[in-house]
Amino acid sequence: MNTHSNIEVDELNKPYFVWFEENWVHDDVLHHHQKGQLVYVESGFQYITIEERIYLLPQNHAVWIPPNAVHKTNSHSEKIKLMIMFADTDGKAPFYNEVSVFSVPPVLKEMIKYAEKWSKLFTKDKSETLFLKALFNELPQFVEHSLKLHICLPKDKRLTKVIEYLHHHYREEIRIEELGDTALLSLRTLERIFKKETGLTLIKYQQMLRIIKSLELLSSGNFTISETAYEVGYKSIQAYTRSFQSVMQFRPTDFIKNIKRYNE
Numbered sequence: 001m002n003t004h005s006n007i008e009v010d011e012l013n014k015p016y017f018v019w020f021e022e023n024w025v026h027d028d029v030l031h032h033h034q035k036g037q038l039v040y041v042e043s044g045f046q047y048i049t050i051e052e053r054i055y056l057l058p059q060n061h062a063v064w065i066p067p068n069a070v071h072k073t074n075s076h077s078e079k080i081k082l083m084i085m086f087a088d089t090d091g092k093a094p095f096y097n098e099v100s101v102f103s104v105p106p107v108l109k110e111m112i113k114y115a116e117k118w119s120k121l122f123t124k125d126k127s128e129t130l131f132l133k134a135l136f137n138e139l140p141q142f143v144e145h146s147l148k149l150h151i152c153l154p155k156d157k158r159l160t161k162v163i164e165y166l167h168h169h170y171r172e173e174i175r176i177e178e179l180g181d182t183a184l185l186s187l188r189t190l191e192r193i194f195k196k197e198t199g200l201t202l203i204k205y206q207q208m209l210r211i212i213k214s215l216e217l218l219s220s221g222n223f224t225i226s227e228t229a230y231e232v233g234y235k236s237i238q239a240y241t242r243s244f245q246s247v248m249q250f251r252p253t254d255f256i257k258n259i260k261r262y263n264e
Contacts, residue, residue, distance in 0.1 A: 009033040016132040017086040020119040030072045035086040037065040044080030045219045053150045056212045058219040064100045087136050095140040102143045111135050154197035170209040171233030211247045225252045
């Protein structure tokens with residue numbers, strides 16, 4: 001399947017295709033295409049499922065989706081500005097075969113905004129091809145250290161109710177005994193299967209959920225750092241900052257500064 005909201009991506013007779021929307025409407029349908037895809041969030045925030053992992057794209061972040069990767073977009077943001085670029089890749093560079101979520105540096109942001117003039121252009125254009133070839137050629141250099149902002153969806157059906165519980169109660173203290181009862185598994189079995197399926201312990205999974213949710217809140221501009229900390233279940237700003245830094249490798253204040261800088 002290669003349909004992308006009624007545009008047959010793989011039937012476009014051109015190496016690149018730009019698509020900008022002021023208010024993106026999501027079809028929430030799993031699909032794939034032979035072209036790779038760059039998704040840039042200009043404003044709002046975006047959840048995207050790629051190969052059974054859920055990624056968060058805060059404002060001014062982008063994701064590279066490799067060719068043929070099964071994915072769907074779904075957002076909880078009321079209004080979202082998205083720029084999507086499809087590109088043929090030769091598959092030689094390892095970068096283009098892996099998912100990358102990254103903060104967009106100013107020079108790449110300007111290049112993406114400049115490319116908006118070719119949005120939904122179905123005919124071949126020499127200037128567009130040259131410009132986007134340069135953009136995608138430099139993309140691996142722009143992505144020096146990808147953020148690991150993802151959580152895996154386990155395939156084991158015994159974990160379905162556990163995952164639902166964690167996603168709805170991530171603010172609360174986890175009672176592992178109750179989760180074991182929910183899954184009808186012993187604690188040891190639950191923890192073993194959960195780690196095998198998601199790559200994370202139950203506690204670490206909850207931490208990832210809290211930090212990902214906090215990025216969403218901070219990106220909205222409606223919450224201070226302390227409000228965000230309490231909103232996602234931390235008892236103090238210090239505990240939240242430590243947790244944030246261990247996942248993101250930088251502090252919440254740095255994240256806020258970046259958003260403000262990008263919006264100037």
